[in-house]
Amino acid sequence: MAEHTSTQAGDGGRLQAVLSPEDEAGQARFDEIIAQDSRIEPRDWMPEGYRKTLTRQVSQHAHSEIIGMQPEANWITRAPSLKRKAILMAKVQDEAGHGLYLYSAAETLGTPRHVLNEQLLTGRAKYSSIFNYPARTWADMGAIGWLVDGAAIANQVPLCRASYGPYGRAMVRICKEESFHQRQGFEILLELSRGTAEQKKMAQDAVNRFYEPSLMMFGPPDADSPNSKQSMAWNIKRFSNDDLRQRFVGMIVEQAKVLGLTLPDPDLRFDEESGKWIHKDLNWDEFKAVLAGNGPCNAQRLQRRREAHEDGAWVREAAAAYAAKTNEKAA
């Protein structure tokens, strides 16, 4: 899953200095490919801003998959039936797989995985804020699947057509698996909602906690997201934050009815005149605070990742040493 990532190249990614003839030809070719809505591949010339924007977006997306494993892994050992345990294990394992595809896609832009990992471990790279909230109950497995993965799909389906080839192709595969994830989350909630009074309460509580953060996964309102424009010009982003949020709200309103649960948004309504969903004002101060590191689980999530990395150092060293010795012998 990914959250909105901003772009910072406000000048169209063009270099300010005078371009060399090679760069000029490269830029012209790049512009032509973008104008044709065709694909940029790793060996193609691309503006530095485009490369940087994508490296940041794809690696943030990868980090989100890896950190996003934690809240769900929290319930694997306590899953209340063996079937649910198996499904949850498969899901969290899928997320590790998504992380891998995405790190590979990011690597094609020139930054190796260990550098990206270092950025995550040192807190310099961002990941989706929503994973900085705790998964307190089993129903959170449902709410995360339904709302968080649901929002991720709404974000990611258009990314299957992102102009950067390796990213778009990774997204095609990821979206297929995400749709299964969203479905299993929905099923968990449906089962709880139709279950005992305690189970239904658990489900409603989880939806109450994840509703607003999931709406914020699309990023700030368009008016506060000046960099989205460049990303759209480069055919990375296809829809604005608010458009995607609208589509998502429209979908979950109907699905909530089937679930027999309510969305914690008494003002929520479809405005016929504007053709838009009117939802509550989202708490962007909290969003910024969590993004800045003040969420309930930021420290815990990073600590866990660092621990796994540090505890595994001797294993990776052993594998590298073994490979080196084996290569020596072969040589």
Place this chain on the structure above:
Amino acid sequence: MSGHETADLDEFQSFGDVTASATRVTPGNALRPEDIAVQGEPPSSEAVAEYALWLGDDALILAQRLSWWISRAPEIEEDIALGNIALDQLGHARSFLTYAGKFWGKTEDDLAYWREEEEFRSCHLMEQPNGDFGVTIARQLFVSVYQYLLYTRLAESADSTIAAIAAKAVKEVDYHRDHAAQWTLRLGRGTEESAARIRRAVEDLWPYVGELFEDQPYADQRMHDDVVAAGVGVAPSTLRAEWDEQIAAILAEAGLEVPQVPFAMGGGRRGEHSEHLGYLLAEMQVLARKHPGASW
């Protein structure tokens, strides 16, 4: 942009489309616990059901242990590999438990969540703590070679359900064996530290190997007649020589020795467990037990 608008609609229509999932694709003839629950005969005797329970408990407890690694492994590739192995083990456990439960009119979840510690029949090796990655690999090495030999024989079981479960499981366990052997080699021949750690892990876990091959639990008249003599299961001592041979070869290739430490008395098949199992079950069962009668 008009072309995009049409494409978008299609994109969003596939939103939540479960048939698009790669995860759902399974071979058409795969034997699932859900099928076992509704198809075929129950175990022919209580001894056969107990035997299936033993096999299921071993796989379940190991799966529970292994699943802890997901999000904590040394590399993302290992999060996936250990997660995959845990998932395979859980699948085997579900099939064996579902089958066993049919004799007593119980489901896999009745057996997994509502039995007490002394009712579990797994061997002590399965419940040993994960330790560091080396300990987990040593445990995997011992278990996967054992299960490979066992399931290879059980694929010929006189009980057609046990045979079918084993035939599917052995293909997966073959991969587990390869994974464990490859890592034993890398740790044993990697760095000084890794060699020391895997040597220690092999020594620490060796005492629990003996229980896997004890015939004593099968000495009971019913177990002997209905399981061993009937060709439903195998006397585990008959797997021992080949296990020793395979393990010795892998350890030697990794520069490690077969430990000279005594075996511990097991008792798992009688429900006598180490101090570890109680904690494992407390965690595994807590949520289900908080909501008796609930479905999930």
